[in-house]
Amino acid sequence: MSEYQPDQTPQNEVVHDPYTTPPSSTATHNFEYSGDGVEMALLFLKNLLLTIVTIGLYRPWARTNLRRYVWGHVSFLGDRASYTGTGLELFKGWAKLIGLLIAAFLTIGLITRIVPFSAVLLPFVTPFAYIAVFALATYAGLRYRLSRTKWREIKFGVDKNKESTNEFFRLYFLGAFLSVVTFGIYYPWFKNSERTFLTNRSRLGNAYFSFNGISGEYAALCFKGIFLSFITLGFYLPWFIRSLVEFRLNHTKFQSSRFLFTLKGSDLLIYGICAYFGTVLSFGLATPWIYNWGLRLFVTNIKIEGAFDMAAVTASLSDGSSLAEQTVLEYDLDLGF
Amino acid sequence: MIVRGKYFDGLNAVSVPVDLFIEGNVLRIETAEGTAGRWPLGSIFRDESHSVSVVIGCAAGEDRVEVVDPSVVAALNISKRVWAINDLRDTKRILIPSFIALLAVVFVGLWHSRVLTRYLATKVTLEQEQKVLALVERDSLKNECTLNSKQSFALDKLLARLYRNDPENRASTKVKILSLNANNAFTLPGGEIWILKPLLMDVQTPAELAGVLAHEIEHVEKRHVVESIIRSALFTGLLNALAGDVSGFLLIDPSTAAQILGMKLSREMEEEADDGALKRLLAAGISPIGASEFFVRLEQRDPTSGRLEFLSTHPGSAARAKRFWEADRGRTDPPIMTEEEWADLQSSCETVL
Numbered sequence: 001m002s003e004y005q006p007d008q009t010p011q012n013e014v015v016h017d018p019y020t021t022p023p024s025s026t027a028t029h030n031f032e033y034s035g036d037g038v039e040m041a042l043l044f045l046k047n048l049l050l051t052i053v054t055i056g057l058y059r060p061w062a063r064t065n066l067r068r069y070v071w072g073h074v075s076f077l078g079d080r081a082s083y084t085g086t087g088l089e090l091f092k093g094w095a096k097l098i099g100l101l102i103a104a105f106l107t108i109g110l111i112t113r114i115v116p117f118s119a120v121l122l123p124f125v126t127p128f129a130y131i132a133v134f135a136l137a138t139y140a141g142l143r144y145r146l147s148r149t150k151w152r153e154i155k156f157g158v159d160k161n162k163e164s165t166n167e168f169f170r171l172y173f174l175g176a177f178l179s180v181v182t183f184g185i186y187y188p189w190f191k192n193s194e195r196t197f198l199t200n201r202s203r204l205g206n207a208y209f210s211f212n213g214i215s216g217e218y219a220a221l222c223f224k225g226i227f228l229s230f231i232t233l234g235f236y237l238p239w240f241i242r243s244l245v246e247f248r249l250n251h252t253k254f255q256s257s258r259f260l261f262t263l264k265g266s267d268l269l270i271y272g273i274c275a276y277f278g279t280v281l282s283f284g285l286a287t288p289w290i291y292n293w294g295l296r297l298f299v300t301n302i303k304i305e306g307a308f309d310m311a312a313v314t315a316s317l318s319d320g321s322s323l324a325e326q327t328v329l330e331y332d333l334d335l336g337f
Numbered sequence: 338m339i340v341r342g343k344y345f346d347g348l349n350a351v352s353v354p355v356d357l358f359i360e361g362n363v364l365r366i367e368t369a370e371g372t373a374g375r376w377p378l379g380s381i382f383r384d385e386s387h388s389v390s391v392v393i394g395c396a397a398g399e400d401r402v403e404v405v406d407p408s409v410v411a412a413l414n415i416s417k418r419v420w421a422i423n424d425l426r427d428t429k430r431i432l433i434p435s436f437i438a439l440l441a442v443v444f445v446g447l448w449h450s451r452v453l454t455r456y457l458a459t460k461v462t463l464e465q466e467q468k469v470l471a472l473v474e475r476d477s478l479k480n481e482c483t484l485n486s487k488q489s490f491a492l493d494k495l496l497a498r499l500y501r502n503d504p505e506n507r508a509s510t511k512v513k514i515l516s517l518n519a520n521n522a523f524t525l526p527g528g529e530i531w532i533l534k535p536l537l538m539d540v541q542t543p544a545e546l547a548g549v550l551a552h553e554i555e556h557v558e559k560r561h562v563v564e565s566i567i568r569s570a571l572f573t574g575l576l577n578a579l580a581g582d583v584s585g586f587l588l589i590d591p592s593t594a595a596q597i598l599g600m601k602l603s604r605e606m607e608e609e610a611d612d613g614a615l616k617r618l619l620a621a622g623i624s625p626i627g628a629s630e631f632f633v634r635l636e637q638r639d640p641t642s643g644r645l646e647f648l649s650t651h652p653g654s655a656a657r658a659k660r661f662w663e664a665d666r667g668r669t670d671p672p673i674m675t676e677e678e679w680a681d682l683q684s685s686c687e688t689v690l
Contacts, residue, residue, distance in 0.1 A: 034389075072389030079343070079352050079403075084386040150386070152352055153345035153401050205350060313350035315399075 028260070033299035035073040037289035043069055044288045060094060061087030071149060074299055077310070084155075085148035093144070097133075104129065128173070135172035139165065142198055154205040154315050164201065171197055188219035199252055207313045213251035221247055238272055239265030249302060257306030263297060271297055342366075344373050347399030355402065366402060374400065458564035463509065466563055467527035482514045482534065482686030491678040495543060498673055499551055502620040510557050512550065516686045522549050524556040526563055534686045540631060543673040547618060548628020548661070555613030561606045611657060615664050622670035625661040632658035 047062035064087040071083035112119040139160065146156040175190030192215040199211035225240030242265045249259035271294060278286040344355040344366055355373060358365040364381060366374040376395040384392040384401055391404045484492065492512060500507040509528045520535040530553045532546075540546045556562060618625045636654035674682070 068386065068388040072387060077352070080387070080390055082384075082386045082388075082392075152350045153347045153399065154350045207350075310350040315348055 028303050028305045029077060031299050031302045031304075032075045033073055033296045034075065035070065035292050035295060037292045040069070040292040041288035057091075058087075060090030063087070063090055067145075070295060076151065076304075079152050081149060081151045083148055084150060085144070089144075089148075100133075127176075131173055131176045132169070134176075135169055138172070138194070139168050139198070142202075146202060151204065152310070154313060156202065156204050157316060158198065159201040159203070168197060188222040189215040192218040195248060203316065204254070205313045206316050207255060210253045211248075211251055212253070213247060218247055235269075238268035242268050245298075254304065255308040255312075257304050257308040260303040260305050261301055262303060263301035267297065341405055343403040343405070344368060345401045345403070346373070347401065357402065357404070374398075454564045454568045455560075457567045458560040461560070461563045461567075463527065480515045480517050482516055484514065484682075484685050487678065488682050488685045491674045491682045494678075495547060495550065495673055498621045498623065499547060499554060499617055501622070502617075506558060510554055514686050522553055524553045524562050526566070528557045530554070530557065537683055537686070539634075542627050542630075543679050544623055544627025545631040546627075547621070547623045547673060548614065548625065548631055551614035551617045551621075551623075551628070552610050554617065555610040556606070558613065559606070559609055561610065565603070565606070611660070615661060619664065619666065623673060624665055624670070626665045629658045629661035629665075632661065 043065060047058070047065055050058040051062055064083070064085055067083045067085065071081045074081050108122065112122070139158075143158040143160055146158050149156045171193055175186070175193060178186040179190050192213055195213065196211045199209050202209045221243055225236065225243060228236040229240050242261070242263055245263070246261040249261040252259045275290045275294065278290050342355050342357055344353045345351075346353070353368050353373070356367045358367060359378070362378050364376045364378060365372060366376070374395070376397075380396040381393050382396065384394050386392075387403070392401050393404060394401045496507065496510070496512065497504070500510075510530060511528060512530045512532060514532050514534060514537060516534045518535065519533050520539055522530065522532045522536050524530050530550065532549070536549070537546070540549065614628070615625055618628065632654045636658060
């Protein structure tokens, strides 16, 4: 029988005894990750075998298993997060997407058969359809994942209504269009606007996150990173990735606190080299350990600095009941976001 | 019995330390400020969304208790099934050796998967291959060169010579010349061979072209293309399934590992094609020195081709040149085609895209 031993934590670290964790705080607090490579490998193995046996149909359940494991091993202030999504929900999202695609292809086939000349318009219409699917997957996917994430039994969420959906589609179409016509130069402005839109609608219970990153600064960071990565033949890439994550987190606030990212570029470089050779030389078999290591590296380097009051965070009414959960129509479209 | 835990009321984001008391058929949840709840034991369930820690709830509400000591599961008489599935640590001792054994089997199986892929390739009919070909060809056929009757005759003569010993198989192979800007020749599903115009200009003699064609014909006869497709689907599919959700997180896609594993099999196929080409050339009475000279030129252009053979799909050019050179029997056979026919064939397909 295992026993709880609260005195095992090293002396110099900020300790969050689960029995004495205060609801409010002003110190700097780390996110923690307790995942284990062997357990991750076992999970991968289970997912792999069942995915093979079911000819891929198990994949949504496999994804859910992995999320449950990862979420459950991420903790803050001594309390673990949890993932309440199910494989069936993901499967429905996937089926919905496939259904939409089949319907779209059938409709296009029918129209071009009846009006052969309309085929000329296809190259112009198809990109819009792709952008719409990506926009939907980004917004609805994030909403789904956050609505299925809990911490201290309070759900995260993303606000969404008809007006905000239209606004997001406008933002997405305009961003995609300007990114294409400017040969990608506008892309950082587009991504920063997207992040601002989504973060400002994300919340834990009734407490909103906010994002105040300036698009021009983000673009400057991107151009500098691309330039330096190019002239250093990719050597600068880890520092570039780190700077992007740092920008996103440093400009994200929760109540009066803000996020920090303390990972060093050199650590990311070492990780990248080890991940590359580890994956190649093990023919992909080291993937679970490499993935787990990467998660630990990222999660444990995220901190929250400043004042927040968790006692003031209450469950949002729209997320509180199981009935509300059943009526959430968005599914994760699983496009890799 | 007293078990410590953390109580979440489901209303506020706070974690409250509690003591748990089992009193008859009720679990009493006691905070420092008083009783937070009394849960009938029959209504208590394990919250499965918490796969790492033991979190219990009562059918009536949204509040939860995280139990720090897992022994409470037994005490509360909750189904142990969930606990057994989720606590991977408990099953480590059995699963790790199974995992390593399975990985070893998969690895060895993939390394020696030629038996399987070769067998599966024989199950694919030529008609099925031709359907795949139709998909590939749809966009490329506009680059096909139209040969005049003399050029077609010269090419047919060369092919008939190469099929001297197995003329019954001649019908399964179709050769096309395409005006694409790459110095290459390759085999497609459905028994089709594409010779790209720059290669046709690069080969110096009909014997060199015969060497290239003999090699590609062996790929057709041995069904290497369809076997490659099967192999690719097996390797990449399997390793991607292994990486699953996480490939995007990694700096390298695990399918690269599959490609490297696949290179060994590609080399085996190329060696088989070289073996068959050598026999075919000798049976056709065509000196393999032509093919050898072609390989010598390849080697001169890329002297590193043999150094990293492990990471290549083809054997090194120098070794191939030597092999074809040494196989020459010094036989003098009638020429494959006249000099006029050869010049005419090379002049086909004037425009290279």
